[in-house]
Amino acid sequence: MARLLRFAVLQSAFGDDMGRNIARVEKLVRDAARDGAKAILAPELFQGPYFCKREETRWFKDAYPYKDHPAVRALAPLAGELGVVLPLSIFEKAGEEYYNSLVMADADGALLGVYRKSHIPDGPGYEEKFYFRAGDTGFKVWPTRFGRLGVGVCWDQWFPEAARAMVLQGADILLYPTAIGSEPENPTLDTQPRWRRAMIGHAVSNVTPVGAANRIGDEEGQIFYGSSFICDEGGDLLAEFGRVEEGFIAATVDLDHIAERRASWGFFRDRRPELYGALTRQGV
Amino acid sequence: MARLLRFAVLQSAFGDDMGRNIARVEKLVRDAARDGAKAILAPELFQGPYFCKREETRWFKDAYPYKDHPAVRALAPLAGELGVVLPLSIFEKAGEEYYNSLVMADADGALLGVYRKSHIPDGPGYEEKFYFRAGDTGFKVWPTRFGRLGVGVCWDQWFPEAARAMVLQGADILLYPTAIGSEPENPTLDTQPRWRRAMIGHAVSNVTPVGAANRIGDEEGQIFYGSSFICDEGGDLLAEFGRVEEGFIAATVDLDHIAERRASWGFFRDRRPELYGALTRQGV
Numbered sequence: 342m343a344r345l346l347r348f349a350v351l352q353s354a355f356g357d358d359m360g361r362n363i364a365r366v367e368k369l370v371r372d373a374a375r376d377g378a379k380a381i382l383a384p385e386l387f388q389g390p391y392f393c394k395r396e397e398t399r400w401f402k403d404a405y406p407y408k409d410h411p412a413v414r415a416l417a418p419l420a421g422e423l424g425v426v427l428p429l430s431i432f433e434k435a436g437e438e439y440y441n442s443l444v445m446a447d448a449d450g451a452l453l454g455v456y457r458k459s460h461i462p463d464g465p466g467y468e469e470k471f472y473f474r475a476g477d478t479g480f481k482v483w484p485t486r487f488g489r490l491g492v493g494v495c496w497d498q499w500f501p502e503a504a505r506a507m508v509l510q511g512a513d514i515l516l517y518p519t520a521i522g523s524e525p526e527n528p529t530l531d532t533q534p535r536w537r538r539a540m541i542g543h544a545v546s547n548v549t550p551v552g553a554a555n556r557i558g559d560e561e562g563q564i565f566y567g568s569s570f571i572c573d574e575g576g577d578l579l580a581e582f583g584r585v586e587e588g589f590i591a592a593t594v595d596l597d598h599i600a601e602r603r604a605s606w607g608f609f610r611d612r613r614p615e616l617y618g619a620l621t622r623q624g625v
Numbered sequence: 626m627a628r629l630l631r632f633a634v635l636q637s638a639f640g641d642d643m644g645r646n647i648a649r650v651e652k653l654v655r656d657a658a659r660d661g662a663k664a665i666l667a668p669e670l671f672q673g674p675y676f677c678k679r680e681e682t683r684w685f686k687d688a689y690p691y692k693d694h695p696a697v698r699a700l701a702p703l704a705g706e707l708g709v710v711l712p713l714s715i716f717e718k719a720g721e722e723y724y725n726s727l728v729m730a731d732a733d734g735a736l737l738g739v740y741r742k743s744h745i746p747d748g749p750g751y752e753e754k755f756y757f758r759a760g761d762t763g764f765k766v767w768p769t770r771f772g773r774l775g776v777g778v779c780w781d782q783w784f785p786e787a788a789r790a791m792v793l794q795g796a797d798i799l800l801y802p803t804a805i806g807s808e809p810e811n812p813t814l815d816t817q818p819r820w821r822r823a824m825i826g827h828a829v830s831n832v833t834p835v836g837a838a839n840r841i842g843d844e845e846g847q848i849f850y851g852s853s854f855i856c857d858e859g860g861d862l863l864a865e866f867g868r869v870e871e872g873f874i875a876a877t878v879d880l881d882h883i884a885e886r887r888a889s890w891g892f893f894r895d896r897r898p899e900l901y902g903a904l905t906r907q908g909v
Contacts, residue, residue, distance in 0.1 A: 506903045617790060620786060
């Protein structure tokens with residue numbers, strides 16, 4: 342019997358008003374749920390502008406313990422109401438530590454826990470090391486009502502190790518909430534093609550579908566390029582956005598068929614963990 | 626000062642006559658060297674047909690200790706004559722063990738050693754586990770006259786761990802000799818797009834150029850699809866073959882510029898080896 346999963350990724354711009362941003366996501370979640378999506382992914386840190394563009398202390402006040410975050414308090418009940426799974430990217434305050442986190446709301450509205458972004462970027466326009474402590478949770482796969490979801494957050498998406506770790510832990514699909522666009526100090530660099538290529542590589546190497554949700558819009562000259570997509574387990578695009586559209590895209594995958602394809606390709610049969618020690622050692 | 630490396634990959638069909646196959650590669654190596662290439666990659670097991678299509682005992686007699694292999698005895702001196710680096714994919718006999726191996730001939734004709742393919746496929750048309758013991762050397766990076774070359778062999782190309790391990794060991798570029806084409810028991814499956822996507826993913830995730838050399842031709846109904854390519858450190862194609870052309874393609878990369886780009890992207894700054902333990906454990 343086919344084990345079908347229909348899932349969606351949202352693409353939108355976000356402004357200064359947290360309540361309006363959350364309402365915007367609620368509206369798009371309702372649209373996607375009406376279309377049959379059972380897991381619906383919003384972009385990274387959708388509650389506000391991408392504040393990591395600069396190093397400014399005023400943003401720390403917008404971090405919350407994950408269960409108390411306004412986005413979680415608003416959207417976890419929505420997950421329960423609609424019977425959909427919602428991975429929620431938030432700015433988390435845990436005591437005196439701040440994390441770029443992902444809270445998983447299952448389809449009954451229950452919180453399954455928190456994942457803290459493992460890989461933290463830092464560079465012009467993406468000054469995340471000023472805000473976030475590197476995550477301490479390790480990679481997580483979420484046993485939701487509709488499938489086992491592996492979710493990395495933005496910069497995690499460039500790391501083959503993260504994708505592999507999640508699939509080794511049983512992820513049926515990989516999801517990545519994202520905030521990426523232009524490079525303020527390198528205006529001719531368009532990272533969009535390689536952004537897709539890295540994740541499409543994870544799809545192929547792990548025989549696992551991938552969905553990525555990115556924001557759009559011009560935030561004080563930093564242009565987020567959208568291009569959110571869903572690809573299948575061979576890297577073929579099932580749905581994609583351009584750089585300016587707002588809304589949702591969705592696709593249906595057959596998790597049992599994919600599991601058979603994954604076994605048939607034999608990558609997990611032929612891995613050589615005893616030869617991969619270099620990947621887990623610090624330095625050279 | 627720019628540290629330029631021009632390198633080439635060869636694409637050809639190969640038949641039953643080992644001497645003619647080696648002569649064919651010699652001709653193409655001379656062509657590529659005349660064009661300025663300093664490292665030149667021939668396809669996997671270019672000495673003969675892709676015998677792993679079926680499980681047949683007669684092929685074991687074509688394996689040799691690597692220093693004695695006719696391809697090595699013919700082409701290592703050619704490397705010295707032309708002053709080029711030649712990675713040579715061969716069927717190696719080591720005592721009673723047989724390996725799918727890569728011998729590295731430096732630009733003075735000296736042999737730098739042998740790498741034994743770590744990942745061995747097995748399935749209809751690609752029955753390699755019948756012939757080859759899984760490699761015991763671990764991944765190698767070769768300090769050649771013209772740069773540090775990381776070379777995986779065919780099936781290795783699908784494994785992000787292999788690419789990462791080689792770049793962690795200092796590879797300037799990644800090379801993959803290959804023999805891949807149609808799937809005898811699944812004639813509608815064309816693996817060419819995902820074959821490229823996996824390696825392009827390695828290029829992006831490691832900020833490292835990649836070259837892949839595949840064979841062409843119809844070997845008793847198994848159609849090898851060529852599509853050899855060279856991409857830059859962002860996955861942009863610098864040169865590519867279609868599915869039937871014979872010859873060489875070459876590209877020039879600036880290793881110092883790439884090293885700066887690799888540092889600037891920060892992937893190796895931000896890796897979390899302490900979180901990657903799942904990759905080196907057997908089982909779940």
